Amino acid sequence: MEIFAGLSVAFLLLVALAVATKTFSLWRRTRGIPELLLGMYLMCATVLGYPLMIAAARIPPAEMWPLHLGAQVIMSAGFVSLLFFTLGVFRPGVLWARCLVGLSIAVLAVGCVGVFGELTGENPRPISELIGLTLITTAPIAIAYFWTMLESLRYYQRLRLRLKLGLAEAAVVNRVLLWGLMCLAAGIAVVISLVGMLAGSFLDASTVLVLSGLGAMHAGCLFLAFHPPDWYRSWLGRGAPVEAS
Amino acid sequence: MADSAAFELACETLALDTSLDRLTARGTVRLALKAAGLEARHVAPDQMAVVVANLLPKELAARGVEDGDRVCAAVGAKLTRLRTDEAAETPEAVFARLGG
Numbered sequence: 001m002e003i004f005a006g007l008s009v010a011f012l013l014l015v016a017l018a019v020a021t022k023t024f025s026l027w028r029r030t031r032g033i034p035e036l037l038l039g040m041y042l043m044c045a046t047v048l049g050y051p052l053m054i055a056a057a058r059i060p061p062a063e064m065w066p067l068h069l070g071a072q073v074i075m076s077a078g079f080v081s082l083l084f085f086t087l088g089v090f091r092p093g094v095l096w097a098r099c100l101v102g103l104s105i106a107v108l109a110v111g112c113v114g115v116f117g118e119l120t121g122e123n124p125r126p127i128s129e130l131i132g133l134t135l136i137t138t139a140p141i142a143i144a145y146f147w148t149m150l151e152s153l154r155y156y157q158r159l160r161l162r163l164k165l166g167l168a169e170a171a172v173v174n175r176v177l178l179w180g181l182m183c184l185a186a187g188i189a190v191v192i193s194l195v196g197m198l199a200g201s202f203l204d205a206s207t208v209l210v211l212s213g214l215g216a217m218h219a220g221c222l223f224l225a226f227h228p229p230d231w232y233r234s235w236l237g238r239g240a241p242v243e244a245s
Numbered sequence: 246m247a248d249s250a251a252f253e254l255a256c257e258t259l260a261l262d263t264s265l266d267r268l269t270a271r272g273t274v275r276l277a278l279k280a281a282g283l284e285a286r287h288v289a290p291d292q293m294a295v296v297v298a299n300l301l302p303k304e305l306a307a308r309g310v311e312d313g314d315r316v317c318a319a320v321g322a323k324l325t326r327l328r329t330d331e332a333a334e335t336p337e338a339v340f341a342r343l344g345g
């Protein structure tokens with residue numbers, strides 16, 4: 001079980017690093033904001049944030065509180081990037097979307113301040129033991145993932161119609177689908193982690209198994225979306241169905 | 246946000262060449278675009294041309310418009326001459342770049 005969990009985490013980190021590197025390289029050429037935001041999300045929330053969170057879970061805050069704070073701030077920066085990515089790509093200039101992003105960022109900021117306050121207090125406790133702070137810091141992350149998922153899958157439905165008329169490329173249609181599915185897997189993992197923490201069953205074998213599976217799905221979708229191997233491109237090009245059946 | 250030049254051209258031509266009033270013409274074209282997964286705000290001339298050729302005749306027939314094929318051909322011809330500066334950063338364009 002631990003081996004599977006470790007492999008799942010390692011796979012996710014490697015894929016996120018590869019895609020982030022590729023995306024930053026693309027940004028240097030295009031100077032496109034979406035490229036920058038995607039790279040920031042992957043680097044902060046996954047490549048750096050995830051290992052820092054794992055380390056923070058093993059080192060008490062009293063011994064190294066900057067690690068805990070750093071993990072929280074870097075993860076938050078990653079999800080702010082994801083929120084801005086979804087806003088800019090799918091809902092540019094839409095008032096309710098701007099309000100959603102603004103509110104989520106505000107909650108994340110409150111969470112970071114709360115974490116700082118707790119960590120610099122007299123007897124700092126791990127954030128996972130503070131239900132209120134955990135909810136505050138987790139809610140915007142769940143919002144970021146599920147909102148991105150909804151926008152992606154909704155847009156995928158429209159691209160499918162265009163594909164039938166030859167107005168879209170199969171690879172692009174598939175990429176949008178995989179991005180949506182990736183966010184679905186990640187969002188579900190966030191919710192399960194939260195429930196597990198609150199119920200005290202976060203480290204149960206069944207929870208770890210499910211989270212590891214979702215992590216592998218997260219990584220797999222990310223890999224196929226942004227770094228597909230030749231055999232996958234060929235399969236898409238042969239007019240393979242792009243539905244998530 | 247304003248609709249695209251290609252959409253406006255298609256609607257204007259429909260309203261002039263058929264018995265459809267302006268509002269009905271716009272609604273008909275919007276329905277055809279929706280069936281193609283496109284939006285009136287961002288549709289490019291080449292995309293509009295494909296919709297006009299493949300989906301609009303059926304919509305016109307459903308509304309009792311006679312000689313719908315001739316009208317669609319006329320719209321298509323005008324669309325090929327349309328030049329626009331619109332370059333919308335659509336989600337499709339972004340995801341196409343992200344794979345490169």
